[in-house]
Amino acid sequence: MASHVPEGSQRGYIIPIGGAENKRRKPLILQKFAELCGGKNARLAIIPTASKLKETGQNYIDIFRDIGVDYCVSLPIEERSDSECVEYLQELNEASGIFVTGGNQLRLSTIMGGTPVAQAIRRRNAVGVHFAGTSAGAAIIPEHMIAGGKAGPTPREGGVIFAPGLGLTNKIVVDQHFRQRDRLGRLLSAVAFNPFATGIGIDENTAAFIDPEGMLEVVGSGAITVVDPSELFHSSMESENRGKAINLTNLRLHLLTSGAKYDINSRQVFN
Amino acid sequence: MASHVPEGSQRGYIIPIGGAENKRRKPLILQKFAELCGGKNARLAIIPTASKLKETGQNYIDIFRDIGVDYCVSLPIEERSDSECVEYLQELNEASGIFVTGGNQLRLSTIMGGTPVAQAIRRRNAVGVHFAGTSAGAAIIPEHMIAGGKAGPTPREGGVIFAPGLGLTNKIVVDQHFRQRDRLGRLLSAVAFNPFATGIGIDENTAAFIDPEGMLEVVGSGAITVVDPSELFHSSMESENRGKAINLTNLRLHLLTSGAKYDINSRQVFN
Numbered sequence: 001m002a003s004h005v006p007e008g009s010q011r012g013y014i015i016p017i018g019g020a021e022n023k024r025r026k027p028l029i030l031q032k033f034a035e036l037c038g039g040k041n042a043r044l045a046i047i048p049t050a051s052k053l054k055e056t057g058q059n060y061i062d063i064f065r066d067i068g069v070d071y072c073v074s075l076p077i078e079e080r081s082d083s084e085c086v087e088y089l090q091e092l093n094e095a096s097g098i099f100v101t102g103g104n105q106l107r108l109s110t111i112m113g114g115t116p117v118a119q120a121i122r123r124r125n126a127v128g129v130h131f132a133g134t135s136a137g138a139a140i141i142p143e144h145m146i147a148g149g150k151a152g153p154t155p156r157e158g159g160v161i162f163a164p165g166l167g168l169t170n171k172i173v174v175d176q177h178f179r180q181r182d183r184l185g186r187l188l189s190a191v192a193f194n195p196f197a198t199g200i201g202i203d204e205n206t207a208a209f210i211d212p213e214g215m216l217e218v219v220g221s222g223a224i225t226v227v228d229p230s231e232l233f234h235s236s237m238e239s240e241n242r243g244k245a246i247n248l249t250n251l252r253l254h255l256l257t258s259g260a261k262y263d264i265n266s267r268q269v270f271n
Numbered sequence: 272m273a274s275h276v277p278e279g280s281q282r283g284y285i286i287p288i289g290g291a292e293n294k295r296r297k298p299l300i301l302q303k304f305a306e307l308c309g310g311k312n313a314r315l316a317i318i319p320t321a322s323k324l325k326e327t328g329q330n331y332i333d334i335f336r337d338i339g340v341d342y343c344v345s346l347p348i349e350e351r352s353d354s355e356c357v358e359y360l361q362e363l364n365e366a367s368g369i370f371v372t373g374g375n376q377l378r379l380s381t382i383m384g385g386t387p388v389a390q391a392i393r394r395r396n397a398v399g400v401h402f403a404g405t406s407a408g409a410a411i412i413p414e415h416m417i418a419g420g421k422a423g424p425t426p427r428e429g430g431v432i433f434a435p436g437l438g439l440t441n442k443i444v445v446d447q448h449f450r451q452r453d454r455l456g457r458l459l460s461a462v463a464f465n466p467f468a469t470g471i472g473i474d475e476n477t478a479a480f481i482d483p484e485g486m487l488e489v490v491g492s493g494a495i496t497v498v499d500p501s502e503l504f505h506s507s508m509e510s511e512n513r514g515k516a517i518n519l520t521n522l523r524l525h526l527l528t529s530g531a532k533y534d535i536n537s538r539q540v541f542n
Contacts, residue, residue: 114465163433164465195381232351
């Protein structure tokens with residue numbers, strides 16, 4: 001559950017990235033994140049836990065240094081016991097931005113869930129530290145995380161696997177690699193279970209910069225697909241047989257590209 | 272997400288019941304709930320939405336009248352459009368207790384999720400109205416709801432299906448008909464996904480009376496199984512193949528019977 005914002009503080013940005021963001025040539029998304037965190041004077045903490053590749057953390061350190069951030073550190077959290085490491089908690093407490101890499105989002109939830117590191121991330125975001133995550137790092141952001149599911153455009157019984165995420169927000173559920181991996185069906189399945197959150201499907205090299213007031217701005221070369229179920233008339237998720245298509249009526253759909261804005265609280269589009 | 276408790280208010284009880292509670296002979300659990308809500312002077316609102324049987328609401332009205340509550344009303348919410356009914360919202364606003372019957376918890380989430388009725392329940396509970404739910408009505412209580420899964424004692428990949436619930440609390444996940452339907456494996460699977468919440472498995476004719484401070488007391492003839500993952504060493508949920516058993520180490524387990532207490536915040540047992 002998102003940490004309470006203390007009196008006088010302002011929440012940090014929440015920035016889910018759809019994966020495969022440009023890293024060397026025109027790294028627009030990572031640049032914008034770095035600027036938000038203080039540019040040259042930013043202090044970035046990178047969490048490579050979703051990835052099993054040893055070099056993931058160092059790769060992002062190199063990328064952010066190329067972009068011009070002097071202070072970048074990677075926290076190699078590989079086991080639950082690492083999620084209590086005092087040194088890592090200290091880095092999180094001093095960071096102006098936290099970046100979570102791609103990999104498998106279930107590594108993030110099983111290794112960090114319920115630990116001091118997960119608490120520290122929520123608390124720091126609540127007092128203004130910006131959080132960006134790409135691919136698995138984007139999936140983990142909401143309270144309800146899409147952990148898996150079926151490809152294809154049709155929502156189905158069993159079309160999505162939910163797990164508890166990091167809980168920086170409960171207003172949205174996030175899917176990524178959205179067009180590239182044909183995930184409309186699983187985002188619709190997610191919304192069909194309990195139509196309270198807005199579904200946000202993010203293409204590769206595309207990010208949702210969500211400001212402290214909940215205004216989302218699209219950055220990058222692809223689109224963000226928004227599925228708003230607030231006027232949903234009917235979902236048949238409860239009555240469908242195994243794997244069958246789901247009846248879902250009266251959804252509102254937006255396809256937003258670079259520069260478009262969407263208020264995740266009022267659910268209004270601003271072009 | 273649980274509504275914020277306003278200054279000067281106190282949250283109401285949250286009472287998940289494991290299903291098949293005694294109704295005519297020694298209805299201890301329902302009696303205790305009715306007393307908590309004001310006994311003879313209680314105003315009970317019954318939500319029979321999980322059930323497809325037309326008589327479910329009236330049955331509980333009769334039972335609570337037998338117990339001695341004068342004012343009981345059933346809110347026949349059968350479609351999403353019913354979840355905006357002004358009359359039903361008025362009943363919820365005047366109720367001292369809300370009771371949700373058994374059936375299919377996905378009917379509750381698909382029909383009420385994101386609607387004014389769901390908001391009203393959270394807000395009323397945050398200002399002191401007591402909430403009890405049996406079977407499906409118990410499953411819907413937490414933010415992360417167990418919507419289905421596999422029977423048997425072993426946690427498995429795919430052993431549990433999560434969906435967003437009502438969100439009266441995020442500290443626990445609830446399973447019911449616990450011993451009767453052999454659900455230890457699915458509760459363990461739930462905890463294995465993201466070990467931040469405590470797993471609560473409730474037998475039939477057994478209830479967890481959770482007071483405003485988070486102290487849980489066992490009432491009824493069966494047991495409550497508590498799975499506390501706060502010291503979990505490792506979960507292999509992220510790496511197991513389809514349907515395979517999961518490695519889960521260093522869980523703490525409690526089996527609690529009538530009168531035993533458990534603090535869901537400090538995770539301590541009081542016998």
